Amino acid sequence: MQLERFAKQVAIITGAASGIGQACATRFAEEGANVACLDVMDELNEETAAECRELGVEAIALHCDVADAGSVRAAVEATMDRWGRVDVLVAAAGIYSGAPLPEVPLEQWQRLIDINLTGVFLCNQAVAPIMMEQQSGSIINMSSMLGKTSFPASAEYSASKSGIIGLTRSVAMELAPYSATANSVCPGNTLTDMVKNVAGRVGSREGMTAEEWLQMRADDCPMKRLAEPWEIAGVVAFLASEDSRYITGQAIEVDGGMIMS
Ligand SMILES: NC(=O)c1ccc[n+]([C@@H]2O[C@H](COP(=O)([O-])OP(=O)(O)OC[C@H]3O[C@@H](n4cnc5c(N)ncnc54)[C@H](O)[C@@H]3O)[C@@H](O)[C@H]2O)c1
Numbered sequence: 001m002q003l004e005r006f007a008k009q010v011a012i013i014t015g016a017a018s019g020i021g022q023a024c025a026t027r028f029a030e031e032g033a034n035v036a037c038l039d040v041m042d043e044l045n046e047e048t049a050a051e052c053r054e055l056g057v058e059a060i061a062l063h064c065d066v067a068d069a070g071s072v073r074a075a076v077e078a079t080m081d082r083w084g085r086v087d088v089l090v091a092a093a094g095i096y097s098g099a100p101l102p103e104v105p106l107e108q109w110q111r112l113i114d115i116n117l118t119g120v121f122l123c124n125q126a127v128a129p130i131m132m133e134q135q136s137g138s139i140i141n142m143s144s145m146l147g148k149t150s151f152p153a154s155a156e157y158s159a160s161k162s163g164i165i166g167l168t169r170s171v172a173m174e175l176a177p178y179s180a181t182a183n184s185v186c187p188g189n190t191l192t193d194m195v196k197n198v199a200g201r202v203g204s205r206e207g208m209t210a211e212e213w214l215q216m217r218a219d220d221c222p223m224k225r226l227a228e229p230w231e232i233a234g235v236v237a238f239l240a241s242e243d244s245r246y247i248t249g250q251a252i253e254v255d256g257g258m259i260m261s
Pocket of ligand 1: 014015016017018019020021038039040041064065066067091092093094095115119142143144145186187188189190191192193194195
């Protein structure tokens, strides 16, 4: 049975060109939402929007650099011009740039924080007043298991993802009187381009092939496998649905048991 939980609703998805963001965009489209796809990779982003339209909804691809306040503002304005409301924000755009602490140039720290943390702040700030005015809405910010725990050689990533959890709690407090929610999702290793690239880079630093590194991460997980992007999108959709209206300010692990182990 096809659920239509988001019929007549509007979802903004950042990072929609690839991986988890792409899976979220198509999930919301499958369930009836009109979708604004935001990303810096224009061609792939347009492909995601086209995939959404094939599912029978309206969808637009908007070039948006989430680290740029003007770019975020313009994308949210374009969404409002088109549909006049924003019911869901999924802030999934992000990068990974791990290296041992002594080897992290300041520019690398700054760039990652700009995209992963300031980008989420800017997107939340742009949609919050709309949701307050509507007296409804759901924000889902993509943190990570590395927001709750840490590995070596991931200082800036871990800091950004922990920051998202704190930011989301504060946004949740501000939205609560308006019946709108904000939660973060903390995925474990999920099979996307990001993880495949990390596997190549980190694997070679640790003397492994990408395949060996991915297998090691799967073996570390109680469920003995990585997540698929649709498994993250399903939880995101739940957090935007009526079934989760009393859940706010939470950071939900979707990690096959990694953190508890
Ligand atoms: N894959 C994982 O294992 C994993 C685990 C935990 C958390 N996450 C988080 O999930 C989110 C999605 O990651 P993914 O694995 O799908 O990665 P991905 O690389 O497949 O997708 C990330 C997307 O973000 C976009 N993006 C990057 N910089 C941007 C910017 N400045 N403005 C707009 N868009 C930008 C990219 O173009 C890309 O389309 C990220 O926030 C990531 O940190 C991923």
